[in-house]
Amino acid sequence: MVTWQRFVLYIGMILVFGSSPLSAQWHVLEDSHFRIEYRPPAEQLAKTVQKTLHRVRLPIVSSIDYRPTAQTRVIICSTEDDFTTVTGGFAPEWGVGVAFPAQNLIVLKSPRITHALERLPTVVAHEYVHIVFGQAVAGKSVPRWFHEGLAMYHAKELGLTETLSLSWVSVTHKLLPLDDISQSFPAETNAARMAYMQSRSTISFIIEQYGEDHLRELVRHIRTTQQFEHAILLTFHYNLDTFEQNWRTYVRGRWNWWTLAANTSFLWLTATMLFLIAYWRKRRQTRQIIKQWESEEDWLGLSDEEYRDIWS
Ligand SMILES: [Zn+2]
Numbered sequence: 001m002v003t004w005q006r007f008v009l010y011i012g013m014i015l016v017f018g019s020s021p022l023s024a025q026w027h028v029l030e031d032s033h034f035r036i037e038y039r040p041p042a043e044q045l046a047k048t049v050q051k052t053l054h055r056v057r058l059p060i061v062s063s064i065d066y067r068p069t070a071q072t073r074v075i076i077c078s079t080e081d082d083f084t085t086v087t088g089g090f091a092p093e094w095g096v097g098v099a100f101p102a103q104n105l106i107v108l109k110s111p112r113i114t115h116a117l118e119r120l121p122t123v124v125a126h127e128y129v130h131i132v133f134g135q136a137v138a139g140k141s142v143p144r145w146f147h148e149g150l151a152m153y154h155a156k157e158l159g160l161t162e163t164l165s166l167s168w169v170s171v172t173h174k175l176l177p178l179d180d181i182s183q184s185f186p187a188e189t190n191a192a193r194m195a196y197m198q199s200r201s202t203i204s205f206i207i208e209q210y211g212e213d214h215l216r217e218l219v220r221h222i223r224t225t226q227q228f229e230h231a232i233l234l235t236f237h238y239n240l241d242t243f244e245q246n247w248r249t250y251v252r253g254r255w256n257w258w259t260l261a262a263n264t265s266f267l268w269l270t271a272t273m274l275f276l277i278a279y280w281r282k283r284r285q286t287r288q289i290i291k292q293w294e295s296e297e298d299w300l301g302l303s304d305e306e307y308r309d310i311w312s
Helices: 003-016 043-064 080-087 117-136 144-154 160-171 189-210 212-224 228-236 240-254 257-300 304-311
Strands: 027-030 034-038 072-077 097-100 105-109
Touching: 027 043, 034 043, 043 072, 043 117, 043 144, 043 212, 072 080, 080 105, 097 117, 105 117, 117 144, 117 212, 144 189, 144 212, 160 189, 160 240, 160 257, 189 212, 189 240, 212 228, 228 240
Parallel strands: 034 072, 072 105
Antiparallel strands: 027 034, 097 105
16 A cells, blocks of 8 residues: 555544544454454454464564554454445455554454455454554654565465465566565555565565574664664675565575476366365265155155156
8 A cells, every 4th residue: 555545544544433432333352452343243253353363462572572552453344335434445455454553453354255264364463463563663664575574474474376476476587676565565456466475575585594583683673773774784784785686586596487387286286186076075965965855755655656757
């Protein structure tokens, strides 16, 4: 989301909600760390979100070495209309969650509208990293690619699809310059997805080349220095340009034709397996239905011949 949109959204949210609770139609589930607001019947979902937040909270706050000082507010939207209203309509259409570190607020779309219940823990962890890291580096200029990469790293977002996309971009030499994704991400869905993948790969680069300690050290330097570039220099002893060159070399070596070929074969194998499982389940279902019909026929006390007579 571009900066001015964030600003308008921020103002819009203050105008619409301020820091007061939503209307009486919204229910609240709260504890010492989180205040979750939802509309019935999303109570079970709210409990799941609360549980997930508690599971991811400690690893995230200890890794970033910052604890939010107040309850983090989480609003779960069960309809697109609610999501549009709560976010002021400025969240990207593909967005399933938005975080506002300055307001200590996360807005989530319910799986009822995203149809992706399995992604919920990832989205929750991702947005919570934005809250914790965003508050830890408040007032400092941190590139968007680092912020998103860190959120994806903690949310463990790097699956098969992402590996394939990244390999393809790498072999076709279409990696975006980091400077292009420093302020904002593209609005178009596919381009945005690639920006996220690249961001994630910058963190993989740090972890795989230098170790997790260096990531913690970089985060610590970002918090204690004014310039992101200076934090890079303090951590790696080279400048941001060299960081980018080294990252590009790493991506080309890590995601290449081999990873593309290997993962594509794996994808086809998985697709074939899924097809066979679906076919077997369908066949079993059909057999069960036929069996059921047969027992119903028995119950009706009709012979096969009589049965055929009635329905033919
Ligand atoms: Zn994000």
